[in-house]
Amino acid sequence: MGNTTISALIRHILLVVIWLALWRLSVFNEYAPHASIWFPPAGFTFACFLLLRWYAAPAMLLSCLLSTVWESFLFNDGRSTQELIQAGTLFAIMHCGVYGVSANYLRSFIDRISHQNLYQPVMRFLLVAASSSLVMSSVGIMVLYDGVHLPTLVQSWLAWWIGDMSGLLVLVPVFIGLVNRIYPRQGLLFALRYEPSGRSDYLLFAAKLAITSTLLIAVALATNYSGSAEVASLVFFIALPQMWIVHTESPMRVAVSVALFSFLAALLVSLLQMGEQAYIFQVAISVVASAAYFTMAVPALVSHNQALYKEVRTDYLSQTVMRQHFIKLAEQNLKHASRYNFETALLLFDIDNFKQINDQYGHLIGDEVLQKFARMVKSKIRESDIIGRFGGDEFMLLLPQTSLQSAYKVAESIRCGMLELKISNPDVKPSCSVGAAAMTRESGFKGAFEEADQALLQAKRGGRNRTTLNSTG
Ligand SMILES: Nc1nc2c(ncn2[C@@H]2O[C@H](COP(=O)(O)OP(=O)(O)OP(=O)(O)O)[C@@H](O)[C@H]2O)c(=O)[nH]1
Secondary structure (H helix, E strand, O other): OOHHHHHHHHHHHHHHHHHHHHHHHHHHOEEEOOEEOOOHHHHHHHHHHHHHHHHHHHHHHHHHHHHHHHHHHHHOOOOOHHHHHHHHHHHHHHHHHHHHHHHHHHHHHHHHOOOOOOHHHHHHHHHHHHHHHHHHHHHHHHHHOOOOOHHHHHHHHHHHHHHHHHHHHHHHHHHHHHHHHHOOOOOOOHHHOOOOOOOOOHHHHHHHHHHHHHHHHHHHHHHHHHOOHHHHHHHHHHHHHHHHHHHHOOHHHHHHHHHHHHHHHHHHHHHOOOOOOHHHHHHHHHHHHHHHHHHHHHHHHHHHHHHHHHHHHEOOOOOOEEHHHHHHHHHHHHHHHHHHOOOEEEEEEEEOOHHHHHHHHOHHHHHHHHHHHHHHHHHHOOOOOEEEEEEOOEEEEEEEOOOHHHHHHHHHHHHHHHHOOOOOOOOOOOOEEEEEEEEOOOOHHHHHHHHHHHHHHHHHHOOOOOEEEOOOO
């Protein structure tokens, strides 16, 4: 057996071990016979199929089979080996069939859509989770509870459905993170790879979790003390700290907090034996989780819009502002400068004999010169200065609150910086010429640009590698 086969086998065994551990966990938080507040294995199976597609089938089938045998052993129900194999196989086929097909369907959908739109996969996920758990519980009840009288059947079916659904809704995101660690090559949920701007450190995140947990414990204790459904419904207010987490933390942390919240809720329901109010907690878990995923689409969209906004205004090669946007920013700046009587300077740069660099050393070296030039300029200017690419080898630099004399110094520092630029081909020694002009209310951007352009022409005519101020400067 090759190393790859052994490592695949170990990973599959690990999936089986996790599945069985989660299955035991769901038994612990049963609040009534066969009615647990959630069923984590459903979420795990779904996440495995979503990430690994049918490759996950052997581990999932085996897990179902083993859980049936284990259960029979625990309850000592005296079923024969043949009966156990039959029941286990049936459960495995149903469980993997329903969740396998639905997870594969969702995966194909996610693969097809534009990943910027988080709303679509969230909506589809919620629908798939609700419908697949409904199918699973209905088929399961019909097959496994055959002959049981109707009221028990309906009660068991509801508990099965809601338990599986909350297992899916609440746990699939966090299980995706877990399975992704075991199978890192199966990258998915690129839609969630954004970072909210206000991402906090671990301590603050822990504080948010502590606040959520404290509220939950308080509601559970009060419910237990009062025995009232009204008090139990206060658990829906947990949505507030959850929304705070959604808006300030990464999607993975949101998934972790939703999972933790539901786990704690299940534990409290079981420890405090809140059989009667359990369903309120169950519904709250699903509602809070669904709301969290939907709300997550908002910061993801904002973050994506910001990226897109930057992209359409930034020159890809030099990562400087594009011409039209530069003009817009310059005009905005002019209004501000006129109001407060600030001086503004405009510099125009042109790389000397750039065509020759391209022709002699190739376009890639030409591109490198442009990139390194832009990077060097950025290192020499203030954050409020704006560097833009006019096109080809021409760049513009807007210097707010700067006199023409100070602008000359900036221009010279950039011109000298250009002479020190290290290009991968050491034979390339680029230089640049600079034209400078003051931008005033009278000249406007257009007038200042023309003056700077004239000055640049003079610099070129004067022998290149020099800075020239416009004639009125
Ligand atoms: N490598 C590269 N070349 C570009 C790019 N955009 C424009 N060019 C080339 O830049 C060159 C610009 O040259 P010119 O403006 O004609 O003049 P020059 O050779 O710089 O001469 P002077 O300006 O008179 O010093 C042209 O050959 C364009 O093809 C680009 O993005 N990458």
